[in-house]
Amino acid sequence: MSLFGEVPxxxxxxxxxxxxxxxxxxxxMKVNLGVGAYRTDEGQPWxxxxxxxxxxxxxxxxxxNHEYLPILGLPEFRSSASKIALGExxxxxxxxxxxxxxxxxxxxxxxxxxxxxxxxxxxxxxxKTPVYVSAPTWENxxxxxxxxxxxxxxxxxxxxxxxxxxxxxGFLGDLETAPKHSIFVLHACAxxxxxxxxxxxxxxxxxxxxxxxxxxxxxxxxxxxxASGCLDKDAWAVRYFVTQGFEMFCAQSFSKNFGxxxxxxxxxxxxxxxxxxxxxxxxxxxxxxxxxxxxxxSQGARLVAxxxxxxxxxxxxKDNVKTMADRVLLMRASLQAKLQVLGTPGTWDHIxxxxxxxxxxxxxxxxxxxxxxxxxxxxMASGRINMCGLTTKNIDYVxxxxxxTVVNVQ
Amino acid sequence: EMFMYLLLLFVSHPxxxxxxxxxxxxxxxxxxxxxxxxxxxxxxxxKKMNLGVGAYRDDHGKPFVLDCVRKAEALIASKxxxxxxxxxxxxxxxxxxxxxxxxxxxxxxxxxxxxxxxxTISGTGSLCVGANFLSRFHSASCDVYLPKPSWGNHTPIxxxxxxxxxxxxxxxxxxxxFDFSGALDxxxxxxEKSVIMLHACAxxxxxxxxxxxQWKEIADLKRDLxxxxxxxxxxxASGDIDRDAWAVRHFIEQGxxxxxxxxxxxxxxxxxERVGGFTVVCNDAEEAKRVESQLKILIRPxxxxxxxxxxxxxxxxxxxPDLYKIWLEEVHGMANRIIKMREQLAANLKSEGxxxxxxxxxxQIGMFCFTGLKPEQVERLTKEFSVYMxxxxxxxxxxxxxxxxxxxxxxxxxxxx
Numbered sequence: 001m002s003l004f005g006e007v008p009x010x011x012x013x014x015x016x017x018x019x020x021x022x023x024x025x026x027x028x029m030k031v032n033l034g035v036g037a038y039r040t041d042e043g044q045p046w047x048x049x050x051x052x053x054x055x056x057x058x059x060x061x062x063x064x065n066h067e068y069l070p071i072l073g074l075p076e077f078r079s080s081a082s083k084i085a086l087g088e089x090x091x092x093x094x095x096x097x098x099x100x101x102x103x104x105x106x107x108x109x110x111x112x113x114x115x116x117x118x119x120x121x122x123x124x125x126x127x128k129t130p131v132y133v134s135a136p137t138w139e140n141x142x143x144x145x146x147x148x149x150x151x152x153x154x155x156x157x158x159x160x161x162x163x164x165x166x167x168x169x170g171f172l173g174d175l176e177t178a179p180k181h182s183i184f185v186l187h188a189c190a191x192x193x194x195x196x197x198x199x200x201x202x203x204x205x206x207x208x209x210x211x212x213x214x215x216x217x218x219x220x221x222x223x224x225x226x227a228s229g230c231l232d233k234d235a236w237a238v239r240y241f242v243t244q245g246f247e248m249f250c251a252q253s254f255s256k257n258f259g260x261x262x263x264x265x266x267x268x269x270x271x272x273x274x275x276x277x278x279x280x281x282x283x284x285x286x287x288x289x290x291x292x293x294x295x296x297x298s299q300g301a302r303l304v305a306x307x308x309x310x311x312x313x314x315x316x317x318k319d320n321v322k323t324m325a326d327r328v329l330l331m332r333a334s335l336q337a338k339l340q341v342l343g344t345p346g347t348w349d350h351i352x353x354x355x356x357x358x359x360x361x362x363x364x365x366x367x368x369x370x371x372x373x374x375x376x377x378x379x380m381a382s383g384r385i386n387m388c389g390l391t392t393k394n395i396d397y398v399x400x401x402x403x404x405t406v407v408n409v410q
Numbered sequence: 411e412m413f414m415y416l417l418l419l420f421v422s423h424p425x426x427x428x429x430x431x432x433x434x435x436x437x438x439x440x441x442x443x444x445x446x447x448x449x450x451x452x453x454x455x456x457k458k459m460n461l462g463v464g465a466y467r468d469d470h471g472k473p474f475v476l477d478c479v480r481k482a483e484a485l486i487a488s489k490x491x492x493x494x495x496x497x498x499x500x501x502x503x504x505x506x507x508x509x510x511x512x513x514x515x516x517x518x519x520x521x522x523x524x525x526x527x528x529x530t531i532s533g534t535g536s537l538c539v540g541a542n543f544l545s546r547f548h549s550a551s552c553d554v555y556l557p558k559p560s561w562g563n564h565t566p567i568x569x570x571x572x573x574x575x576x577x578x579x580x581x582x583x584x585x586x587x588f589d590f591s592g593a594l595d596x597x598x599x600x601x602e603k604s605v606i607m608l609h610a611c612a613x614x615x616x617x618x619x620x621x622x623x624q625w626k627e628i629a630d631l632k633r634d635l636x637x638x639x640x641x642x643x644x645x646x647a648s649g650d651i652d653r654d655a656w657a658v659r660h661f662i663e664q665g666x667x668x669x670x671x672x673x674x675x676x677x678x679x680x681x682x683e684r685v686g687g688f689t690v691v692c693n694d695a696e697e698a699k700r701v702e703s704q705l706k707i708l709i710r711p712x713x714x715x716x717x718x719x720x721x722x723x724x725x726x727x728x729x730x731p732d733l734y735k736i737w738l739e740e741v742h743g744m745a746n747r748i749i750k751m752r753e754q755l756a757a758n759l760k761s762e763g764x765x766x767x768x769x770x771x772x773x774q775i776g777m778f779c780f781t782g783l784k785p786e787q788v789e790r791l792t793k794e795f796s797v798y799m800x801x802x803x804x805x806x807x808x809x810x811x812x813x814x815x816x817x818x819x820x821x822x823x824x825x826x827x
Contacts, residue, residue, distance in 0.1 A: 004701055007704055066681055068682050104717070261494055262496050264716065264717040287438050292534070293531035
């Protein structure tokens with residue numbers, strides 16, 4: 001008799017299962033539009049040229065070793081990463097009220113923020129404090145907060161399936177009716193999975209309600225630079241909220257914009273009222289880090305820190321980021337144009353209006369199943385596609401497949 | 411819309427109310443172990459010694475990057491690999507060789523595929539995953555028994571995972587050795603299905619390990635406890651990787667389906683790369699698959715998937731015969747230097763004229779030595795001699811060199827005579 005005899009088989013994480021199924025598909029025409037990683041026009045992963053350069057610098061530097069980083073991470077990484085989010089001239093940074101924790105990717109940053117909030121936000125035990133995530137959202141948001149001990153993780157209205165855009169009235173309505181002090185997870189840019197972001201005016205309206213109703217701002221910023229090709233443009237919402245005086249968290253990921261997926265490079269930026277609050281918050285963050293991973297991995301953080309803190313490398317990085325963003329924009333324009341030429345039923349403007357890596361095509365589950373089974377085109381059941389999976393070589397096949405699917409399957 | 415824009419711009423301007431969300435956040439106490447290093451850094455004495463955190467130093471007191479690590483890094487760089495996400499459970503090449511290292515080539519467990527081994531964020535990450543897995547799936551008991559004393563971070567890790575902390579006798583301060591009868595007595599009284607934490611080798615913080623005959627008796631004593639081995643020093647203790655894994659392998663051979671945490675921080679010097687593994691020995695391969703699926707569900711909301719760099723280095727070393735050979739020599743070398751320092755410290759204390767029995771300095775094994783110093787003596791050693799160590803009298807032998815062992819002996823003698 002085993003102690004683990006009763007352990008049930010868990011359902012696999014959907015997005016990884018999709019990649020697995022894709023791998024095993026023998027169809028030479030197959031296309032993987034599932035997991036969110038950048039691909040070149042040859043359909044290959046892309047190690048950024050600046051990253052290759054900096055890796056050589058690190059290898060050649062004999063003064064570097066593999067000693068433990070401090071619990072909160074590499075100092076020069078933390079400060080430069082926060083500057084990327086908040087801006088070089090951020091008043092919050094100048095006023096010395098910004099802190100940061102180097103974490104294991106964006107997931108790790110969300111985890112640290114969630115664990116801290118559950119212990120210390122608005123009184124000492126926040127298990128019952130509602131956490132709102134967008135409908136839909138990155139599926140792991142739910143698990144991160146639930147596993148951190150929040151019992152009440154709820155959706156806020158976000159995606160309007162009918163008009164294929166932002167449900168602003170619904171969003172603002174949920175903000176108005178949320179219990180005071182509720183925590184809201186906001187996507188800083190390039191909303192995952194819909195690719196639909198609020199406009200500046202819409203963000204301002206969101207901020208106004210959140211301030212009035214004392215709701216907590218927790219930004220998830222996984223695509224800065226990747227969305228528009230411009231770092232500052234993609235950080236507009238985060239920086240606006242800072243100017244509005246919010247104390248807030250921003251979970252940053254460098255997986256996509258640095259292409260450092262497997263090095264797990266993330267940063268939790270903390271904006272507080274003043275330096276003393278930052279100090280105490282960081283001291284408690286250390287306790288949480290210590291029981292999860294003790295201290296973070298050094299390789300990725302070193303890479304990013306050297307890049308951000310060296311003028312020519314920083315410029316080269318911004319250029320690499322623009323290369324990725326531009327290719328995505330090109331694929332968006334291309335796909336939309338082809339669907340229009342084919343006369344595919346429905347409107348397809350959302351393809352070019354949406355931003356970032358993902359597009360919510362509007363395909364329903366039956367249509368998605370058809371795409372996978374009949375056309376070997378792999379996408380999420382939600383109809384989400386990764387634009388990076390499109391190339392000049394496969395875009396015709398994908399456009400034709402979408403056309404055939406929409407026409408034949410309702 | 412322009413009007414709205416301007417309206418909102420002028421209407422909503424700081425400052426907000428002056429109180430902070432974090433007004434009630436207390437200043438957390440500094441970490442007792444890592445706090446020692448911080449204090450050491452601030453000290454300006456030229457003779458200062460950092461005997462706090464357990465990171466290996468060479469005989470010049472410098473961090474040591476293993477040659478096999480540098481060679482592995484060069485090999486990896488030449489391969490021009492991509493940076494795609496690893497699977498949630500980590501790099502396959504790493505997890506296979508990690509399990510092989512711990513369990514041995516003729517392990518029946520490996521042959522029948524009834525283990526699941528996942529890559530973790532070094533030893534801490536492994537314990538975190540393990541503690542949370544047990545908390546979630548080991549419904550028969552929520553008690554975990556730690557040896558008295560144990561690594562300081564064990565307690566908050568298990569507590570945070572929702573388990574109840576208990577203790578069993580382990581260290582005997584009167585002998586600075588193993589309280590074998592006390593341990594057996596406490597273990598025999600543990601409620602069935604409790605979790606018991608055993609340090610596989612080089613016990614942290616005492617350096618006191620059971621002898622093989624004692625391990626045998628412990629393994630035989632109570633068959634219905636869930637054994638959790640923490641092996642952070644394989645190879646680093648005796649210099650021999652098989653010898654250091656003997657207890658783990660013996661328990662498995664005796665039919666215990668253990669769980670095991672491994673770290674490559676010390677034995678490969680990969681501290682900051684965060685390389686570790688967590689293993690569950692199951693009844694059969696089918697059960698291992700179910701357990702694996704649940705481990706992934708647990709890991710995904712913590713950090714999604716583990717970091718590549720260190721695991722790639724470790725896997726390269728373990729799977730490349732030439733590098734593996736160099737590694738065994740280097741690990742042997744590190745262990746040997748520690749053993750030599752122990753002998754020199756004991757010898758120097760004798761020549762200082764100390765009348766105390768310092769045999770335990772030589773008998774204890776691994777990076778740490780439980781000197782037997784009391785807190786007041788430790789305080790004096792720090793204040794008067796700038797020797798930094800943890801309050802419990804633990805010193806990291808790795809911080810001792812042929813250049814400073816005399817000074818250390820002098821200081822210890824001064825505060826204990």
